Amino acid sequence: MPSMLEVCDLAYRYPGASAPALAGVSLAAGRGAVLGLLGPNGAGKTTLISHLSGQLPIQQGAIAIDGVPLTEVRRQAPTRIAVAPQEYAFFPALTVAENLACFAGAARLSGARARERVAACLAFAQLERFAGQRGARLSGGLKRRLNLAIALLPEPELIVLDEPTVGVDPQSRAFLLDAVRRLADGGAAIIYTSHYMDEIEAIADRVAILDHGQVLRDAPLADLRAEGARQLRVEAAGLTTPTLAAALAPFGTVREEGGRVIVDLVAGADPGLALAAVAAAGGEVRQARYGECSLEQLFLTLTQRTLRD
Numbered sequence: 001m002p003s004m005l006e007v008c009d010l011a012y013r014y015p016g017a018s019a020p021a022l023a024g025v026s027l028a029a030g031r032g033a034v035l036g037l038l039g040p041n042g043a044g045k046t047t048l049i050s051h052l053s054g055q056l057p058i059q060q061g062a063i064a065i066d067g068v069p070l071t072e073v074r075r076q077a078p079t080r081i082a083v084a085p086q087e088y089a090f091f092p093a094l095t096v097a098e099n100l101a102c103f104a105g106a107a108r109l110s111g112a113r114a115r116e117r118v119a120a121c122l123a124f125a126q127l128e129r130f131a132g133q134r135g136a137r138l139s140g141g142l143k144r145r146l147n148l149a150i151a152l153l154p155e156p157e158l159i160v161l162d163e164p165t166v167g168v169d170p171q172s173r174a175f176l177l178d179a180v181r182r183l184a185d186g187g188a189a190i191i192y193t194s195h196y197m198d199e200i201e202a203i204a205d206r207v208a209i210l211d212h213g214q215v216l217r218d219a220p221l222a223d224l225r226a227e228g229a230r231q232l233r234v235e236a237a238g239l240t241t242p243t244l245a246a247a248l249a250p251f252g253t254v255r256e257e258g259g260r261v262i263v264d265l266v267a268g269a270d271p272g273l274a275l276a277a278v279a280a281a282g283g284e285v286r287q288a289r290y291g292e293c294s295l296e297q298l299f300l301t302l303t304q305r306t307l308r309d
């Protein structure tokens, strides 16, 4: 069955740019699930999200919601998709309640339905106590919660959250993560971008890693973890790095990183035998790690640790 959101071979080049910001991105997001979107600075996340929010026209490729082209969906029922942007998207001079009422109007909600949605979103984001406070006076965490509450007013089916926990304290962060999970459990399709890998590990069902406008990986979180877990990292004395790498080469794909040699073991390769091969080559293993790999390590390996602007 096709997913709720299908992005197919999307490419985009900003006017005058030398390289495309998106170069053939295909992705899917399903109801009841969180898709974690990871990528270094400049990877193309915001460009992708700007397509979903209708801010950028499609130059190449296609985006569909339940099989219907996004442009059509945006024309007929724009509130099916909500984007909670990185920046604060509310009026600082208005109170929390005024902001919600104002955005309820913008979402074409009125009367009892508007009142009901404002109350529900205030409650969901636990903002009732702050209903009378001006936006400008809220703490970072409360501002994020207001951003989320506004996005949820029209009960969107697809919710895109662009780094929703930047600048919030640990309590608000935990609350926001929990809220996102509840939204997915309630049947929404969620796309969640963050630079915090632990957040993605905590809430994503599926993870897409984007770099240079391309999808490097798109897989269930558990599969990505398992992929990383086949890495063996070895530091050994008595051998030059090339010799150490040569000793480990029969066991998988080898590369060097910060004085260590990392082997992506081929299926069935025994890490014990790989370490024995190091000893047989005259090396003394000083440090070895196997069977555990955080999403962060895998991410850095895939995106090759190059510093971005």
Ligand SMILES: Nc1ncnc2c1ncn2[C@@H]1O[C@H](COP(=O)(O)OP(=O)(O)OP(=O)(O)O)[C@@H](O)[C@H]1O
Pocket: 014, 015, 017, 020, 021, 039, 040, 041, 042, 043, 044, 045, 046, 047, 048
């Ligand atoms: N308005 C623009 N005009 C020209 N180039 C742009 C514009 N916006 C972004 N780019 C370029 O497009 C590429 C993708 O940028 P984008 O902002 O989508 O990345 P990102 O993954 O969201 O990064 P970040 O994590 O920093 O927000 C980058 O090379 C960026 O410099």
